[in-house]
């Protein structure tokens with residue numbers, strides 16, 4: 001895993017951004033630029049964080065020790081998609097492998113189905129932003145019918161620990177959930193003797 | 196691994212200490228107190244970071260993203276010991292399981308054997324400090340003849356990446372080395388859904 005230095009550099013860049021004390025706007029602008037650099041090459045993701053599961057998987061790659069941000073690898077097998085869900089923190093998505101489609105949902109009156117809004121297709125190397133105050137509710141799905149797709153997400157908190165919501169597609173009813181992570185061990189970014 | 200919260204709390208405490216901008220003295224004093232709390236209970240070390248190898252093993256548990264400190268699990272099987280080595284950064288050692296003996300070495304004139312100095316035996320729950328300016332050269336060995344010993348080390352840098360030295364026991368000659376780490380993946384401290 002020689003390319004792990006790319007992920008280490010990204011984490012250090014994001015940490016400097018957080019230490020700089022900027023808010024969501026700075027994270028989304030400067031973080032998007034750093035994330036674009038990270039997903040420009042596909043030679044660094046440890047294989048353990050690219051494994052397809054029976055449902056979509058979220059592997060933690062790094063969590064800031066002060067939980068100001070986290071970096072996650074999302075792996076979709078063919079046909080896999082998330083439920084309708086929110087985040088409650090800012091987010092950045094960089095496409096690493098394959099393609100995915102994000103469909104925004106807008107809640108209607110209680111008891112009515114959420115309505116689909118914007119639909120965005122991400123191709124390798126592309127980066128999209130989601131804000132807590134806009135475009136916070138969506139469904140993400142693999143856009144490739146016969147291969148996995150993988151995207152790298154950055155969130156403005158420890159996303160696996162945020163108490164957020166999934167929404168019933170028929171009634172819009174919200175149910176609280178905490179996603180956790182699919183992995184008990186995260187990549188060791190710090191063995192500089194290994195490159 | 197319900198007790199992983201102990202390690203997370205320790206990492207967050209050390210991070211706050213580093214953010215406070217103190218120097219070696221603060222780290223050694225306040226860090227020792229935090230480390231004493233960590234090794235007071237032996238219910239949190241992930242089994243993957245307690246595996247005995249053919250030689251002593253060093254498993255990274257956490258590295259500060261700015262590389263201001265690192266936390267490592269040292270595992271000694273029966274009869275295992277380090278070479279004579281230095282660190283070049285401050286260090287704290289907390290005994291978790293078993294017992295270990297640290298023997299200080301003092302370099303003599305070139306071509307002569309380093310001479311043993313202080314000899315310290317650490318028992319479970321005890322914490323010792325080493326400073327870059329004093330007691331920097333030593334040998335550590337398992338003091339238990341028939342079981343593994345494990346201690347938790349904290350260093351003032353990314354210890355696996357520090358270019359430091361081992362010393363020939365006959366001539367005192369220094370050879371540069373970078374230790375790296377025994378693990379490609381470190382514990383995921385951040386899945387608060389898992390406790």
Ligand SMILES: [Fe+3]
Pocket residue numbers: 085087138140
């Ligand atoms: Fe999402």
Ligand SMILES: [Fe+3]
Pocket residue numbers: 280281282333335
């Ligand atoms: Fe040592």
Ligand SMILES: [Mg+2]
Pocket residue numbers: 180181182183386389
């Ligand atoms: Mg889990």
